[in-house]
Amino acid sequence: MDDRFTKFSKLYFLVFLLFLSVPVAFSLVMSVFYGFSKLISSRPVDVIFELVVITIPAAVFSSAYYIFSKRTKTHPSAVVRVTSQIVFWVGIGCSIAVLVVSIIDYFKSGYHNITDYISFSLAFLAGNVAALFLIAILQALTTKKEEDWMEKRNRLSR
Numbered sequence: 300m301d302d303r304f305t306k307f308s309k310l311y312f313l314v315f316l317l318f319l320s321v322p323v324a325f326s327l328v329m330s331v332f333y334g335f336s337k338l339i340s341s342r343p344v345d346v347i348f349e350l351v352v353i354t355i356p357a358a359v360f361s362s363a364y365y366i367f368s369k370r371t372k373t374h375p376s377a378v379v380r381v382t383s384q385i386v387f388w389v390g391i392g393c394s395i396a397v398l399v400v401s402i403i404d405y406f407k408s409g410y411h412n413i414t415d416y417i418s419f420s421l422a423f424l425a426g427n428v429a430a431l432f433l434i435a436i437l438q439a440l441t442t443k444k445e446e447d448w449m450e451k452r453n454r455l456s457r
Contacts (some may be wrong), residue, residue: 339421353405356418357398360427364390376441383434390430397423 368387374380401418404410413419446454 326438342403347409350402350405351417352413353416354398356424356427357394357401360431361391361394364388367434369384371438374438374442379437379441383438386430386434390427390456393423444452 364387368384368391371380371383371387374383397418401416404416408415410416417423
């Protein structure tokens with residue numbers, strides 16, 4: 300009988316600890332989130348976050364132009380290669396200029412709405428997407444057609 304009492308006592312104790320641990324764990328998680336939110340809701344962190352958000356479009360387009368510029372160096376057509384390089388470097392220059400203007404505007408006016416910055420203007424975003432799209436089409440039209448798997452299989456089977 301004593302053995303069963305010990306087993307049931309341990310079981311009751313474990314169930315009690317389980318039910319006690321759920322609210323304790325929940326309160327610990329909530330306190331960690333509360334402390335983390337107090338940590339990150341300070342003015343310097345807000346400024347850093349706003350600056351990161353302002354720099355995202357210029358950084359993305361500059362990176363895209365740089366990557367495509369590196370890939371364009373081996374394009375077979377010299378005219379397309381030079382045209383693409385000019386468009387890419389003008390795009391990188393415009394992205395850097397827009398980034399500088401947006402950061403200066405942030406520190407002068409401190410807008411909290413992203414539509415007030417030139418890096419989120421429709422002209423900047425659509426112009427960059429259109430330039431990348433047009434150069435991609437131009438390069439695709441001047442590159443010889445790749446052989447697909449069926450043509451390759453037919454060529455190798457002959």
